[in-house]
Amino acid sequence: MKTLKSTIKSFGSLLLLLVVTSCSKEEATAETELEMVSVKAKKETLESQLKKVEKATMRFHSFEQAKKAGYADPYAFNPSIYVPNMGFHYINVGLIDGEFDMEKPEILLYVPNEQGQLKLVGVEYAVPKAISPTPREGFMGDTDHWDDNPNVAGGSWTLHAWVIEENPNGVFAEFNPNVPVSDPSDK
Structure with a gap:
């Protein structure tokens, strides 16, 4: 027992x-x-986030790919003027939803070469003020700066990211002195 x-x-x-x-x-x-x-x-650092953007937009070095993705919709708002130190803006209106998705910028920035071929130089994010009265949280840290832009989607917060063409004023500066002041194909 x-x-x-x-x-x-x-x-x-x-x-x-x-x-x-x-x-x-x-x-x-x-x-x-x-x-x-x-x-x-x-x-994950700011640098790794910017690398993600660069990788996600790599296919848009081909303007044909950008057109297929909706950035050159002839019925969409695409400014026809060349903006000094920015270039041409091609907007994918289908992405303007009030959200910040670093891998899906609403706007692609292109500069033509002397032969008129477009070269991707940067991206821009846009959040309509009607959806968000204050800017969205963007990239990590506090170096990104959203601008109040009345010309995009009836008034938007916009954020440039110069992930292709280096900007001596900073990756998030609104204007890039390395981008020509005037359209190079007009010469």
């Missing part, structure tokens, strides 16, 4: 040990997963 009680006690102790151990493993796994998410979040 004592042996049976001893065996039951031992079995109970073993069972308790297994339950405690498995709980500890689950808690440790949850902690590890949280730490991994935290490390991943810390790894």
Whole structure:
């Protein structure tokens, strides 16, 4: 009888040990997963966000691809004038939804070369003020600056990101002195 009680006690102790151990493993796994998410979040930097934008817009170096994606819709609002130190603006009106998606800029900025071929130089984000009376949270940090632009979608917050053509005034500056003041194809 004592042996049976001893065996039951031992079995109970073993069972308790297994339950405690498995709980500890689950808690440790949850902690590890949280730490991994935290490390991943810390790894994302402004530089990595800008690289994402550059990668997402790489296909738009071909203006034909931009047209296919809706940036050159002849019925959409696309300014026909060349803006000094910015270039031509091609807007995808289907993306103007009031949200900031860094990998889907609402506007692509192009500068023609002397032969008239368009070269992608940057991107611009637009959030209509009718949807958002204040600018959206954009890129991480506080270096991005949204401008109050009355010319886009009846008044919008706009944010330039010079991810293609380097801008000595900063990646988020409104104007880029490296972009010609006048249309190079007009010469």
